[in-house]
Amino acid sequence: MSNEFSRIARYFAPLAGEEGRGLTDDAAVLRPPPGRELVLTVDQMLEGVHFLKDDAPGLVARKLLRRNLSDLAAMGAEPLGYLLTTALPAGVDDAWLAAFAKGLEQDQAAFGCKLFGGDSSSSLHGISLSATFVGHVAPGAALSRNGAKAGDGIWVTGTIGDAALGLQARLGKLADESGVLTRRSELPEPRLGLKLAGLVTAAMDVSDGLVQDLGHMCKGSGLNGTILASLVPASAAAAALGAAVLEERLTGGDDYELLLAVPPGRAGALKAACGDVPVTKIGMFQTGMGVHVIGDDGKEMRFSKPGWKHF
């Protein structure tokens, strides 16, 4: 096993942008894009909490980047690069690191971002990772979860609940013959590049589960949000599992779709802005407070858990 510094030189320095200065200095130096505001976000992933010991290292790396990229997408920002922390127990070998770095490289290329710097440490128990991302937006154009208005429609991108079902499949609790659900759990698709500024009044990504995250948007905006369960878009694989998985779909986490508040009359413009990414109206914001989910029987649904729990 190579030591900390040769590991940085071998696996991480090739991923660094010029801002990272070869990863030999104490910090990165970034020239901010002229006339832009910067958007900063950090997410961590811990073994046993956010991923499982035997998960493929490349997929862990890519999910780490994509969870952060989803936060940038939720702010309407474009990515620049990131700082990485790794805390690795003694048993993590160079093969793990090589596969992890390969995953970083793959998604750096896919999303146009570079490694700016980081910190590595030993760990007594399990792998601990974090990425701090830097993105940029036009001045004043950053989206917020707190701006929804009464009368706005509640919209979501993509399909909801696949990742939570995929996690069940990965834990052996659910059959996933197509592998679609598993894939969504392993490798989310950050919804970058949608031109939402000026079109939506609020945005956030669905990471903790639709019901809980809608609750955050309602609380932040001082509103009631009511959605119809039947309108919440399901993938074919999730739909095939029927009503038995509805609660899991609505409350499970890790989808990384965008939840949007959209004023009336903008459905066409929203769909145009989202291009190939499907967007679906699932409800409305109204005066009041809290989240209401109306089931197929017309009655309000009650949930045994409000949102995503860690493993």
Next chain:
Amino acid sequence: MSNEFSRIARYFAPLAGEEGRGLTDDAAVLRPPPGRELVLTVDQMLEGVHFLKDDAPGLVARKLLRRNLSDLAAMGAEPLGYLLTTALPAGVDDAWLAAFAKGLEQDQAAFGCKLFGGDSSSSLHGISLSATFVGHVAPGAALSRNGAKAGDGIWVTGTIGDAALGLQARLGKLADESGVLTRRSELPEPRLGLKLAGLVTAAMDVSDGLVQDLGHMCKGSGLNGTILASLVPASAAAAALGAAVLEERLTGGDDYELLLAVPPGRAGALKAACGDVPVTKIGMFQTGMGVHVIGDDGKEMRFSKPGWKHF
């Protein structure tokens, strides 16, 4: 015990600058200071690796900030603010968090920086923390560890080795009647605000031990660095322990003093730039490669460990 979101609202939201948007959005928005470059750095602290379970939470918080601030100091940067990650096991109660947040508040005020955002998680084993700092410098003025030239003097700020001895004291392996050594181990003093740009050819902070960090500077600059052990400044408390602790002082970590390469003829200007902070010349850079430490007997010293090892 309060839940994740009420903990954020109670303990961390009051620490947030306007960039943090009340810590309710997916990311922070930063307007870069006009005409400045940004400096980005991240450091993590793990229970059992970087701090001990029973360490005072306020001191852990302040050391987390100060280790990062020291990286900014090594780049010649001024701090703006930071993102924080916390991964906390179930046993961490609100009293711990309140004391931790109080420590953050104290050093935010002391060093003029604000909380921009973060991420909180549960942890299966021990407390895991990180801070990503944003600072700023004049364009092109960021220092580097890689610019030393043959003939430059090797200088350090403050005194070297106190923190390593303080750690020994905290572990009960050494007497520290004055408490000075313990204090240096618990609460480093980042050397911010020294006007080193244009004066030094290389800079870094001494975090992994003088010998190892000088080795990094030599490697980065393609030079040999030779220092005289007798010139390496000791505090009164360390000096009182005599030659028995010399190796520990030269190789132990956590000092967070600055290691500087200074061309000949600049001693007066350097001292003026450092004001109240003492600076001491301890050796020279020459052509060649590697680190040589000359002992009191005129012979090269050999070390059983090259630098700081984690607990």
